[in-house]
Amino acid sequence: MKLLRIVPDDTKFRFVRYRRFSYPFSAIVSIVTLVLFLTVGLNFGIDFKGGTLIELQAKAGRADIGAVRQVAATFGEGEPEVQEFGDAGGLSLRIPIQPGGEIAQAEVVRKARAALESTYEFRRVETVGPRVSGELVQSGTLGTLVAVIAVLAYLWFRFEPQLAIGAIIGTLHDIVLTVFFFLVTQIEFNMTSIAAILTIIGYSLNETVVVFDRTRELLRRYKTMPMQELLDLSINSTLSRTAMTATTTFLSLLALVIFGGPAIEGFALVMLAGIAICTYSAMYISSPVLIYLGIHGEFGRKDGVAEAVKASAETR
Amino acid sequence: MTRYTPGKIVAVLLLCVLSALYAAPSALSPETRKSIEDSIPSWIPKWIVPHRAIVLGLDLQGGSHILLEVDAPDLMRAQVATLRDDVRRILREVRVTPQGGIGTLPRGVQLRVPEQADRDRLIPRLQEITQPVGGLAALGVTGASAAALTQGEGGLIQIQLTEAGMNDRVRRAVEQAIEVLRRRVDSTGTTEPSIQRQGANRIEVQVPGLQHPERLKELLGRTAKLEFRMVAEPGAVDVDSLPSRDNPGQTLPVERRVIVDGSALVDAQPSFDQQSGRPVVNFRFNVAGGQRFGQVTSESVGRALAIVLDNEVISAPTIQSPITGGSGIITGQFTVQQVNELAVLLRAGALPAKLTVIEERTVGPGLGADSIRAGTLATYVAGAFVVVFMLVSYGVFGLIANIALAVHLVLIFALMSLTGATLTLPGIAGIVLTIGTAVDSNVLIYERIREEAKAGRSILMAIDAGFQRAFATVFDSNSTMLIAAVILFFMGAGPVRGFAVVFIFGIVTTLITAITMTRMMINLWYRLFKPTRIPF
Numbered sequence: 002m003k004l005l006r007i008v009p010d011d012t013k014f015r016f017v018r019y020r021r022f023s024y025p026f027s028a029i030v031s032i033v034t035l036v037l038f039l040t041v042g043l044n045f046g047i048d049f050k051g052g053t054l055i056e057l058q059a060k061a062g063r064a065d066i067g068a069v070r071q072v073a074a075t076f077g078e079g080e081p082e083v084q085e086f087g088d089a090g091g092l093s094l095r096i097p098i099q100p101g102g103e104i105a106q107a108e109v110v111r112k113a114r115a116a117l118e119s120t121y122e123f124r125r126v127e128t129v130g131p132r133v134s135g136e137l138v139q140s141g142t143l144g145t146l147v148a149v150i151a152v153l154a155y156l157w158f159r160f161e162p163q164l165a166i167g168a169i170i171g172t173l174h175d176i177v178l179t180v181f182f183f184l185v186t187q188i189e190f191n192m193t194s195i196a197a198i199l200t201i202i203g204y205s206l207n208e209t210v211v212v213f214d215r216t217r218e219l220l221r222r223y224k225t226m227p228m229q230e231l232l233d234l235s236i237n238s239t240l241s242r243t244a245m246t247a248t249t250t251f252l253s254l255l256a257l258v259i260f261g262g263p264a265i266e267g268f269a270l271v272m273l274a275g276i277a278i279c280t281y282s283a284m285y286i287s288s289p290v291l292i293y294l295g296i297h298g299e300f301g302r303k304d305g306v307a308e309a310v311k312a313s314a315e316t317r
Numbered sequence: 318m319t320r321y322t323p324g325k326i327v328a329v330l331l332l333c334v335l336s337a338l339y340a341a342p343s344a345l346s347p348e349t350r351k352s353i354e355d356s357i358p359s360w361i362p363k364w365i366v367p368h369r370a371i372v373l374g375l376d377l378q379g380g381s382h383i384l385l386e387v388d389a390p391d392l393m394r395a396q397v398a399t400l401r402d403d404v405r406r407i408l409r410e411v412r413v414t415p416q417g418g419i420g421t422l423p424r425g426v427q428l429r430v431p432e433q434a435d436r437d438r439l440i441p442r443l444q445e446i447t448q449p450v451g452g453l454a455a456l457g458v459t460g461a462s463a464a465a466l467t468q469g470e471g472g473l474i475q476i477q478l479t480e481a482g483m484n485d486r487v488r489r490a491v492e493q494a495i496e497v498l499r500r501r502v503d504s505t506g507t508t509e510p511s512i513q514r515q516g517a518n519r520i521e522v523q524v525p526g527l528q529h530p531e532r533l534k535e536l537l538g539r540t541a542k543l544e545f546r547m548v549a550e551p552g553a554v555d556v557d558s559l560p561s562r563d564n565p566g567q568t569l570p571v572e573r574r575v576i577v578d579g580s581a582l583v584d585a586q587p588s589f590d591q592q593s594g595r596p597v598v599n600f601r602f603n604v605a606g607g608q609r610f611g612q613v614t615s616e617s618v619g620r621a622l623a624i625v626l627d628n629e630v631i632s633a634p635t636i637q638s639p640i641t642g643g644s645g646i647i648t649g650q651f652t653v654q655q656v657n658e659l660a661v662l663l664r665a666g667a668l669p670a671k672l673t674v675i676e677e678r679t680v681g682p683g684l685g686a687d688s689i690r691a692g693t694l695a696t697y698v699a700g701a702f703v704v705v706f707m708l709v710s711y712g713v714f715g716l717i718a719n720i721a722l723a724v725h726l727v728l729i730f731a732l733m734s735l736t737g738a739t740l741t742l743p744g745i746a747g748i749v750l751t752i753g754t755a756v757d758s759n760v761l762i763y764e765r766i767r768e769e770a771k772a773g774r775s776i777l778m779a780i781d782a783g784f785q786r787a788f789a790t791v792f793d794s795n796s797t798m799l800i801a802a803v804i805l806f807f808m809g810a811g812p813v814r815g816f817a818v819v820f821i822f823g824i825v826t827t828l829i830t831a832i833t834m835t836r837m838m839i840n841l842w843y844r845l846f847k848p849t850r851i852p853f
Binding site: 006056144152155159193196202207214238252257 | 681692695712753793798805807808809812
C-alpha cells in the first residue's frame, strides 16, 4: 500500500529568506492589532465586564428576536444585547451591570424569568458582579504574564540565550496575532479565551522548540555552515513532522468547531487560528531571529552579526 | 536494540488493565456503581476498588453555582450596635450618665464622663468588653482582643473594634453561615449540594440539577433574623422606625429592645390559622425563650407586639392574654409557599450577617445534556480523523500510535475517576485537543526514525537512534505545554480549571504511552515479522 506523505522528502525551501516579507507583515499586523485594540476593542464577555448573560431556547418554533429585544429593554438600565445563538430558536441576551448593585442585578433575572419563562427554556443564566469580574481580569492578566515568565525561565535554563530570545519573540508574536484574530472576528473574550491563549503559548513554544532542538543539533554538527542555510535545513528537516502534527491537531479542532456545539465553538475557532499562527511563526518569525542575534562561543562558531560585519569590513 | 525485561512488560500491561478498570465505572449505570460501592468490605480503602464515575461539572449535568459574600460593613454595623447595648447596660449597672449620651463612631462608640469618680467605677467594667473573654465573648470573639479602649481629654472614652477582632468575626460569621446554608439547602431535598468557604469572606454553593434556581437564591440570600419586640408607645426613647410588610410605604415605631429572637426557636412549621384559615407559621420556643416571652406578654397585655423579620414588621398583633405555653403562631399576609419557606428559614436559623450573591452561573439540564452529546460526537469524529490519518501516513506504525492513543485516553479517564477531578465542557475540548496533540510525540519519533533510516542505518539502529534523539525534543515540547497547563490550573476557576486538569493528565500520560508503550509494540512487531526496512 502506498502511504500518504503530505510533505515530499528532502525539501529545500529557503524559509528564512522570506523574513523580508514576514517581518514587515507581522509588524504591520501588530500595529493594526494595537490600533484595533484601542479603537474597536475586544468583545469582552460578562466574565470580564460583569453583567448578566441569559441563553434562551424557544419552546416551540422560532425565536421572536424583535419581541425579546423589546421586552428585554424593560428589565433594567443600559442597552441589552440580543443575538441569535446556536441552533434555530436559540437566543442569547446580555444585560450590562446595573447601577443598583447585586440586588438590582438579581431583579433583572427575576423580571426576565417572569416575562419569558412561559415561551422560552432558560438554558443558561450567568451573573457576574463587578467585583468578581474585576478579580477575573486580574487573575487572567496575571496568569498570562506568569505563563510567559515561567516559559521564559524554562527556555533560559534549557537553551542558549539567543534561542530563548528567538522563542520568546515567536511566542509574543503569536499572542499578538491571536488577539488580532479576536479583534477581527469579535469572538467573545472570556475566561475560556484565556485558556485558549495559554494553550496557544504552549503550542507555540512546542513548535519553536522542535525546530530549535534541531538547530542546536545541526550547529554542533556543521561548524562552518552559514547561519541562513543551517536554519533552512533545520526547518526543512522538521517540516514533515510540523505538517503531520498541524494536520492532526487541525482535524481534531475542526471536529470540535463543527460538532462541539455553540458553547465551545469560539474556543475551537481561536485554537484553530492559533495552530496556523504558531506554525507560521515557528518558520518565519522565531528562526530568522537567530540571523540577527547570531550564535556565539558555545558551539565553536563565530558568525554573530557583529563578527560578520567586521569580517566583511576587513575583506574590503 | 533496547530489550524490555518481562517485569517491565508486565508492569505496562498491568497499568493498561488497571486504567481500563478505573475508567470503566463511568460506562455503568448509577445503580450498578452503587451496588459495587456497597459490596466493598470495610477493611479495604474504598478508592482501591474502582466504583467511581467521572464527576461531571455543573455545566454538563446542569445546576447552579452561586458565590456569596459576607457583607462586612453590615457585620460591622451589627457589631457596633451590640457594643452600644453592652455599654448602655454597664452604664445602667454602675449608675453613670454620660454627658450627651453615647455617640457612634464608624467602628465603635464614644462617651464623655467628666467626673473622675464616675470614670473610676466605669472604666474597669468597660475594659471587660475589650478583653478576649467576658463581655463580647458572647459574640464568639476569641483570641485577639475584640475592641480597644482609649481615653482622651475631658473624660472622653472611646471603644473601637480592632482589625484583628473584626477579621476573626468575619471568619466566624462565614463558618456559621455555612452551617445555616447547609441546613437550608438540605431542607429543599436537593442531592449532593456542595457548600464551601472561598477566600476570607466568601462562600461557594454548588447545587446540581436544580429546577428553580431563583427559589434557591431567595433561600440563600435571606438573613432570616426574627425578633419579637414591642411596638413603641408615644414618647418612648430608643425607637426604630421599621417598614411594615402589610402596609407598604408605611413605617411603625418599634422599641429597640429585643424580647426574644429567632435563636430561641426550637421548631417552626407551616400551618393554617384555625379561625381565619390563612397560612401561618407555628413555632415553639426553648425553655428560656418561652419563660422570657411569657413574662413580657403578661406585663404587656393590651399592647401591640411587633414580629420583625429582617428589619421589616411582618405583623403587629395585640397581646390578648399572656402567652406562657412557650409556643405561638406568626400571622401575616402569606401564601402557602411563603409560610413553607419562612418555616424552613426559621428552622435553619438566621445568618450571622447579610450575604450578597456576587456571582451566579446556572445551566439548565437540557443544555448540559446537549453539551455532553455534542462533546462526545466531536470526540468520536476527532478520534476517527486522527486514527485514519495516522494509518494512511504510517501504516503499521500508525496502528501502533493509534493503540497508544486509545490507551492514552483510557488513562486520562482513569486518572480523572481516581482523583475525583471534574469533567467540564472545556475539559471535553481539552480531550479533543489532546487527541490531536498526543500523536505529536509519535510523529516526532517516527519522523526521526525515518531520517535515520534514510541516512543509511539498519532498521534496528534507526529505531534506536530515532527514539534516543527524539526523546529530548519530546520532553521539551511536553514540558512547555505542561507549564502553560499548570499555570492555567492554578489561575482558572470552574470550567477552565477542568480544561487544565485534562491537559495536565494528557501530557503526563503521553510520556508513558508515546514512548514506553510505543517502543514495546515496535519491538514486538520487529520480533514477529523481522522486517528489513521501515514500513513508511
